[in-house]
Amino acid sequence: MSDFYQTGIITTLHQLGKPSLERLESELYGFSKVRPIALVLPSLYSEFEGPAMPGIVQELAKVKYLNEIVLVLDNASEKEFQKVREFMSPISTDVRIIHNDGKRISEIYETFARNGFNVGERGKGRSAWLSYGYVLARRRSDIIALHDCDIVTYSRELLARLCYPVVNPNLDYVFCKGYYSRISNKMNGRVTRLLVTPLVRSLQQLVGPHNFLAFLDSFRYPLAGEFCMTTDLARVNRIPWDWGLEVGSLAEVHRNYSPRRVCQVDIAANYDHKHQVLSADDASKGLMKMTVDICKSIFRTLASEGVVFSDGLFKSLLVSYLRQAEDTIMKYEADAAINGLKFDRHEEAMAVEAFTRAIGMATQVFMENPMATPLIPNWNRVTSAIPDIFEMLQIAVDADNK
């Protein structure tokens, strides 16, 4: 059981006691009549061959309060797309599959490109953005919930708790992020534990009190891929298409809404999904690539809010981060010890060294080109340039799903 301490400038909704799932779902069913919910699932075909997706489909088949499910399927042939349709058939909710590699959706991407929109490379960011567009085009839902498709420990309670704060009209939240602990027989979630939190705190140390840093530090798991938001927010938010997706999205939420309307919710006692390799020697893949993208996103957001970065500040940042991360390792070592979890201190120290190198690379990239922005434009801008894009997107998806 967790404590009830409120951290930072956003609201934290803890899991206290054993709340009844039936009560939660029945309330959600009532609220969803006036605030219909769309669930967005960005997925790869390979995830349908893994252990997570069968469990997710089994659980989603029991959910009654969803208005629609939009699954964005990447890296799938036509035959595999048909298999996925079959796979999703046990779910009674209206399921729409966006086939990213199909000829119709490819043409939609072509339309964006020829009208001067850089929607980035293939990935979760681009998929999520396109599915928001589809939900906005259909105008059937007011709330969008999103979670990954590689959650091995998935239960429908996760979805219910994620949706509840935004769907309940009495609570007045526009954005809610999930949090959870990431443990097996050891502690996972290295990027959050050893990179983001120490980096944000060392930046606070160097830059001084800053709204965005305080906002970011308020999240218990800023890199969690599960969140719920209103469609109004989906319309105005710009989304990064690289690994900076989570941090960049939080930056956009911070820019567009007051922290009073943002919350985080405990959605699972434990959470396990596909693990990324560290790839310490190659900054173009694995956790190293993720680290570089996250750092760039944070630096860019801070710069856009008036923070002046210099060589000296970046040099101090590396040293300050290293100290913060080392202290963090010690804290987690003690935490692991009392909970009987394995803790490889050397491996953690190696990760911190790799992250330090990645921060160095990110500072270099940022200094060379601080304007390079991987943000996909928001839907308001897209519809202003291509007025019929929603209709075209809807025609494409509906034709694929016939």
Added chain:
Amino acid sequence: MEDFINLILEPLKELFLKFKVFVPNLLAMLVILFIGILLALVLKRFLAKFLAAINFDSWSDRMGFTKLMRKGDLWSKPSATLGEAVFWLLIIVTLMSGLNALQITAIDQLVNQFFSYIPRIFSAAMILTIGYLLSGFISRTVLIAAANSGFHYAKLLAKAVHTLLIMLILAMIMEQLQIAPSIVLAAFSIIFGGIVIALAIAFGVGGINAARRIIEKETMPKREDETKDEIEHI
């Protein structure tokens, strides 16, 4: 015996003579086809480059032509589709010219009919293009005007106007292409007439009280105190 051989050879000779006359025509047709196909290919490529240079696809996206294509389940670039259309039109023209070179009476008639039909195809295409743009413009104007007047069903009204205009344009195109003109005319009259009668009944029944009030107000004798006030109206 000689007569019998002649009987066999005469038709063959005749056939050979006809073939001799026909061969140059056939060659002419093949040359026309070859040059026509080559020209069509060159023009298609040139058109693709020209349309790309003037950002035709982007313009088409904004004007609503791309949406029209997508509704028809056409998923190539608008410029590529236009290029293909021009290419196949040239191929058909080439084929017709080639067949004309054969100088066969039955085919000549067909070719003449085809060439006399081409202006109709062009005018139908023009009606479609201008009509579609105009209908979009008018429906948007209706939407803005109705929304600004606080009309609750502004979007529905704009869509209805758009649909009616598209129906009108389609009927004009069919009439222009001479595709079952009498049926099109009858169908159009019935549908349009039906809509007008439906609207008349709807407004008539719905507005019966309002109409009564207006008529009563007009026909009611004016009260004396109204007519005899101190100020005389001119």
